[in-house]
Amino acid sequence: AAAACVLIAWWWSNSHTVARGDGVALAVGADIPPAVRDVRFSDHSLVVIAPSSHVRLGGDAQHKRLDLTDGSVEAHVAPQTGATSFTIATPHGEATVLGTRFRVDVEDDCSVVSVSEGRVALRSGEHAQSATAGQRMVAANGTVVLAPPPWNDHRPLGCVVLSGMMGPPGHQPASNPSGWLFDPAIDLQPAAFSARMTDAIDQAIAGLRRADAQGVLLYGIEGGVHQQDIGFPGDPRRLAEFAPEFDAIADALFARIRTAGFRVGVTISPWRFERRGTTWHKDVEQADNASAEAELDSRIVYARKRWDCTVFFINTAGPGIPTHIRVPAAALRAVALRHPDVLLIVENATIAHTAVAAGQALSDQAVPPGRTVVRLPWFGANPTPAVLAAAKAAGDVLVFDPLNATKVEALHALIQPSSP
The missing domain is CATH 3.20.20 (TIM Barrel)
Incomplete structure (x- = not known):
């Protein structure tokens, strides 16, 4: 039963299909089933999907892509070569990484990218911004801004x-x-x-x-x-x-x-x-x-x-x-x-x-x-x-x-x- 909640995914070099943990093929462009929580790619990149999220597989072998229209995902992306990329797209912008850990949250009026490791580039309309570990970006209405840092005083x-x-x-x-x-x-x-x-x-x-x-x-x-x-x-x-x-x-x-x-x-x-x-x-x-x-x-x-x-x-x-x-x-x-x-x-x-x-x-x-x-x-x-x-x-x-x-x-x- 646990295996049904894990999606082992990779892009074949000559095909637009992916294989799920139970062996059922899933075509690129299809929605990820609601029961799936972990998506693993052949380069060992991992995406953890929050409950009630809506995610679709896209891209190809070189340019991996997830379309997140609602909810949240957390990505642990293996280093990408110059010819490969990993993108998570939302209704408000696209986050592209070369190898990092980050999280994407989608709200009604904006998308938020929180970076844990590495660097992430976020684009919305004609505006683009990058963030490093510990920073967050907000995409909304065709713009991208760096959010203020967290409050560091945790005393009562x-x-x-x-x-x-x-x-x-x-x-x-x-x-x-x-x-x-x-x-x-x-x-x-x-x-x-x-x-x-x-x-x-x-x-x-x-x-x-x-x-x-x-x-x-x-x-x-x-x-x-x-x-x-x-x-x-x-x-x-x-x-x-x-x-x-x-x-x-x-x-x-x-x-x-x-x-x-x-x-x-x-x-x-x-x-x-x-x-x-x-x-x-x-x-x-x-x-x-x-x-x-x-x-x-x-x-x-x-x-x-x-x-x-x-x-x-x-x-x-x-x-x-x-x-x-x-x-x-x-x-x-x-x-x-x-x-x-x-x-x-x-x-x-x-x-x-x-x-x-x-x-x-x-x-x-x-x-x-x-x-x-x-x-x-x-x-x-x-x-x-x-x-x-x-x-x-x-x-x-x-x-x-x-x-x-x-x-x-x-x-x-x-x-x-x-x-x-």
Whole structure:
């Protein structure tokens, strides 16, 4: 039964047929059967086909070719002579190699080539680009670009949720309508509010140090009073409109974290908002057009200039937004290439998103090789030591609440087992 899943393939010098492991001939130009996972050629090149992929054999004895229209393949290509070549073609471009290991992923709007060894050339339309080990290329709309390098800091990342809903919609306490620190008794007078927030940040800094974290994401800086209508806005440019009480102390709080030696980050979104009377409204349809790129870029530029932010969680969920709507991959691609030195954590991401973003949410299914996996906040159950150890060994960035002593100590025990 196992043999049926292996295709031993070669091109005869005088024929356009190949032989499969069970001896059944397959003509060049035919689709590879769904049960086949490994394709081996006479020169010992190997192609591993991911489930649900659509691959067709092409080419001839000198110029081997696979047409990948959907899914993913990983190729281990033997060195080719000057007269031979190996090409994997997708709807967005063609990857040609002389001897290397690489992976090709096909998405709706782009194809991604990730190189493990050697060099790969990728062409789309009139544009061509080459990549070496550790690099990735993205082909889309007749162009090819090199994707930013992966995020190399794999230490944990803190996430402090500063505000949110404290009860059913419409039942936020009048004493704390924005849900700051989820405390109905919080004093919102400027001096008292500043002192309380500063104390929370100092506690977070202590947790970050204990867990040997790289930085912290401050989630919900606009307050939770708008969450019922528009979710977390993710627009730091309008902080003074959404939460003037936090805007007044934001610079000092971010500076306090940076001075302690940690990266800082915020949540951003591609949505535009407008105020109608006493409520805010979100332009949901705008997510699918080019303005998403401009909105994300503008918010990153603002947060970097004002607070030196280098970590961004891109929020695409919330009230009134269909679950299938995502930031357009093309928009994210342009933003990531413009800001290659920031960590982008994309909600509701796909392979096309993660090809150019440095991070990926835990809930996603397909993770291209070499990508940094950002495991989103565990505010629920505490992972077991074995789960944490496996995630750390895989190089995942573990996101945790630095105000939660249990989670801080779990990371401390994992990362610094010999520390007191």
